Amino acid sequence: MRKYILTSPRFTGEINVLYGLDGRLLFIDFLKCDLNEEQTDYFKSKLPAIFKDNFIEAFGNSKLSVVEEGYTVSFEQWWNRYNIKHNKARCIALWNKMSEADQVNAYFKMGNYERHLALNTWKNKADPDTYLRQRYWESEWK
Template identity: 35%
Template sequence: MIKRFLITSKNFFGHVEVAYGINEMVSVIDFSDCSMLPNQRQPFKEAVPVLFSAFEDFVKQYNLTAVEAEYEVSFNDFWNGYGKKINKKRCEPIWKKMSKTEQVLCVTGLPAYHRYRQRLNKWQYDPDTYLKDKMWENEWNKLHS
């Protein structure tokens, strides 16, 4: 299960989003909704534990507040993240039939898929094929590494 946290601190305004994927490893650190300066972001990233099991200690050690939030993605998150903009009318009905968990896994699986394609100079599947065939379930990181 993906866990998503909004982290606040007296040291910055707004929040930092930290998410852990199904493998319980950090998958997202998003600074877009906080006032943290660029030179503060790298040390923060380095302090965030890679494994979820150490997250609670991290929050305590740095005197942070972490609130768990539901992790949702939209069709536009998929559409913009996928990049190949064809067959939108075929994609939307497939997306709507997917569970929220499948939608999140689909979007969070895109970076590994894109790395796989770039490594092998592979052409990109049409987005409706990616959705229909649940290609995010492939182990793109392990293939041809």
């Protein structure tokens, strides 16, 4: 995972950008900054979908500052987002055995599983320990 924090004198706060191990853009967080609609559209259009060696080049001569930071997801973040409260002890044990990359993927790729369930309303959401043990985030949910 690659996490970047972008700041600039042209806006207050920071933009957080997360790229996956495969170099694909996973997440852009505008919640910690004060951007107008034009600035938001600018960033969305300039950020590459696939990480390049130096994505800052896409922004030209802007006064953008970029800091790379490690990214982690806590068990509590994942647990609260999954929102089925069964077998917590088992889930904690499984979570602690996972690599940081798997933890981040389990968190961010949960959206694919949730969209699949929304489209297939006859299916029930798996228990959280099943999601972790069977590595549901690696499935191609359609």
